[in-house]
Amino acid sequence: MFSNDNGSTFSSAYDRYDTADSASTFDRFQARLREAVYGVVYVMLNKETPHGTLRVSIGVAIQLCQMLGFVFSTHAAFDWSSQAAKNLSVFLSYFQMTAYVELVSWDTYLAVFYIGVIIVALILADAVYVAYSFSRNRFRHMWPLKVLREITSIVVTTLFIPLVELFVIMFDCRNGKHYLFEDAQCWSGAHLVHVTLSAIVLVLFISFAIIISSCYFEPSPTSHNCTARVHSRVNLFELFAKVVLIFIFTFGVTEKWLLIIVMGLLAGVNMYLHLLYLPFYQWRMCQIKIACTALYVWAIVCLFFASIQGEKVETNNAELVFFLAASLFAYFAVSMASHRKQRLVVRSLRDVHMPHEVELMARFMLESSSSSDENVNVDSYETVQIPAETLEKVEAFFQRSIQKFSKDCSVLISYALFSFYLCNNKQLALVQLAKAEALAPQFDEAFSIYRHRKMVVESSNEGQYADVLSFIAYENHFNECSRYMQKSAVAHYRFWSELLSEKPNLDKLHDMGATIYRNVKHTEDHFRSLSRINGKSIKGLRAYGSFLSEVMLDPRGESMMEQAQDIEEATAKNHSSGTAMDDLYTYGNCFITVSAHAVRNVSFGQILNASVEGALLYGYSNRELIGRSITSICPEPFNRFITSLLDKFLKTGSGLSVNQWISGYGLNR
Helix, strand or coil: CECCECCEECCCCCCCCCCCCCCCHHHHHHHHHHHHHHHHHHHHCCCCCCCCHHHHHHHHHHHHHHHHHHHCCCCCCCCCCCHHHHHHHHHHHCCCHHHHHCCCCHHHHHHHHHHHHHHHHHHHHHHHHHHHHHHHCCCCCCHHHHHHHHHHHHHCCCCHHHHHHHHHHHHCEECCEECCCCCCECCCCHHHHHHHHHHHHHHHHHHHHHHHHHHCCCCCCCCCCCCCECCCHHHHHHHHHHHHHHHHHHHCCCCHHHHHHHHHHHHHHHHHHHHHHCCECCHHHHHHHHHHHHHHHHHHHHHHHHHHHHCCCCCCCHHHHHHHHHHHHHHHHHHHHHHHHHHHHHCCHHHCCCCHHHHHHHHHHHHHHHCCCCCCCCCCHHHCCCCHHHHHHHHHHHHHHHHHCCCCHHHHHHHHHHHHHHCCCHHHHHHHHHHHHCCCCCHHHHHHHHHHHHHHHHHCCCCCCCCHHHHHHHHHHHHHHHHHHHHHHHHHHHHHHHHCCCCCCHHHHHHHHHHHHHHHHHHHHHHHHHHHHCCCCHHHHHHHHHHHHHCCCCCHHHHHHHHHHHHHHHHHHHCCCCCHHHHHHHCCCCCEEECCCCECCECCCCEEEECHHHHHHCCCCHHHHCCCCHHHHCCCCHHHHHHHHHHHHHHHCCCCCECCCCCCCCCCC
């Protein structure tokens, strides 16, 4: 089907050399690796598992103590002279690995070191298994996914500094001897093996932490998860700051002013980013994070003045100032955030110069309309009723913002999330995500596009699933059920072929009958399991009903087929208010959307979107098919015919078969 609408056509090859076809092997490997990474994080995310404010606050407090441990480090020559500051230094040291390593021998440290290596290796192996299972769409065991999901967020937050310190300590050699273990000879023998292994594990673990910090978060504004946020730019910078501090405190601990300057710069940028982005949907969570960041900045400011005074006088009052004014400084920082929020609420679009402020303004517009009291903060838009006029106002605001920031994909993604979560307009969300993908999104933005496309497809499938684990379990049982139905059908055919032969072999018939019984039993077991997960699955009822009718000659099959038909008709009726484009993309249709204009990085006729079934018809996932030329899925000589049609349309504006059905040949890879 051809069309010359903006964003709805068959694909182009005005430029005959498709970028995907001419991509290098490294580019293809990179794309597959990114697909695997996105798959792992996608199945790990579960919006039905909320993280309460208390639990998250405890984790934030532990991380604050870890960061303050650098400011009050007992190893650095900082000028904290009061007994209270020294006691605080001792307390904070227990949140860092170095304090514990000092108490043990070299052999004990090696044992702990290799335990850490094994833990990281198991986590990475678990992630690889989940990625492989996701790529095959088949999970033999669900517990690795559950373990990975539970442990990942802890490993990259509260346990990140201790684990990285554990591996970095192995490098802490000075004058040929280890700084903490005098009996350990550095850079020779077994130590070279330990250092090499430590370097490899560090690179893999920090890379894993960066990926998880970039993608592993809940982006839904309707989520009850208090850590739900727009993006993870601030978290990535915090991760970077932690790595830098660990290394400079390990190798530059004697350079007092270097440590203070680096800490001050990192802390200042971190606080600025929190105030700039206000990343969390829940305002309470924004306040907690900003207050903790302010306490850290205040500690460094006091350390700076303590160091200046310490060089001139024997005692100083910086410690006293820190303890007395810490809460005031935190309150001041939170007040700055509140003031910024109030300014954004009343700001007009013409005064907006940074794209990320569009999302902030839309968020606060929704929040102000959702609460009758100005002092009441909305924790989840799912629990409040947003007036229709407010939604229309915000949608109009997004549309004007897209015109102003037409080359920024973050605004398009924000509009897509608003359309998907708050307006339940899946078609509009897909369109905005397709536009955002054409603007070369960053890693975290690309994952957001990937995730929400899959969510649109899965949310449009028949039946409901409790969460992504239930969906995966359902698919596993359905695949196994289909496999045993096929084996049973083959066994039935062989049984009757043998029985109707001139001299049937009774032993063979006995074995075949046993095989049929086993396969039918497995089929029934898997169908019962998938029915417990989703008893209204159209494809499940049809597949098993067809098996009963055609293979088992069981009259129950007809009733199951009728039940599936009734569910399908009810589903179509419930979605009759949606647009035709919604149905084309999400209800089993083979459909491809292609660009009708050459803009930016999108060539005329380049595939912009594809339904899952449409992509599978050609042997691709929809993500792999997007960006290709139409000629890449048309065999010779028909692709030359398609090319000539596209060239003619580009030159004359006519030539394509608009609103007409035509037959042709496709090329499956």
